[in-house]
Amino acid sequence: MAEFRRRIILVNKKLQLKYAFIISGVLIFMLLLVEYHTYLTINLAIPNLLTSAVGEQIKQIHFWLIVNGTVYALFIGVVSIYISHKIAGPIFKIKKQLKEILETGDTSKKIFLRKGDELADLVEVINEYISKSTIKK
């Protein structure tokens, strides 16, 4: 059913963006670290390679490697927003449903999850709690 599709991808904007930035940042940092580590290793194994005639070409390869790596890292940051949605979505629903029940007092309501959502076991316990509780007036 179309109206059941979640259209909002950033249900917990702050948390999801925070992790997207951390993930992109860590990836780019890791890429530079790997490059630097390899540079040190090679400098030890083959000294003068980078100052030789082919040094310029090797530097060009690695310039592109860093550019490509950064683009992929940013892409993964964006993808992580979609993945985190499988956790943030259920959390958003739990909060919404509990607030609704607190207002209406109707503890016959249940929280339903989408296929592929995480936190099914948490929602199960909360649903059990809801069904066994009544709201104080």
Place this chain on the structure above:
Amino acid sequence: MAEFRRRIILVNKKLQLKYAFIISGVLIFMLLLVEYHTYLTINLAIPNLLTSAVGEQIKQIHFWLIVNGTVYALFIGVVSIYISHKIAGPIFKIKKQLKEILETGDTSKKIFLRKGDELADLVEVINEYISKSTIKK
């Protein structure tokens, strides 16, 4: 207080390990993709570079780059288990506390979080729900 420290790092083993494997896998895949992308770019810009006399040395650099990258990727997978704990920890506590209240019927209990834990807003709503509810006997 020492007894308040969480000692179990894998509170939601399945979820945390799943994401750790996904993260390590994606990183290693990305590294190989970046390498391959750069290889194609360079082959286009400087044909025959890799078959020239320095080709062997360039291949050696990239062999180490992939080895280093894989080690870092696995390391990040392990670190992600610790980070995911900041989300999995509160979820574990919510489930534990709700089950306890269902058994004892004591709705004066509250869920407390550690500093640095995520999901503070979810716990706030759940605490409000608990305090305003009674358990059916």
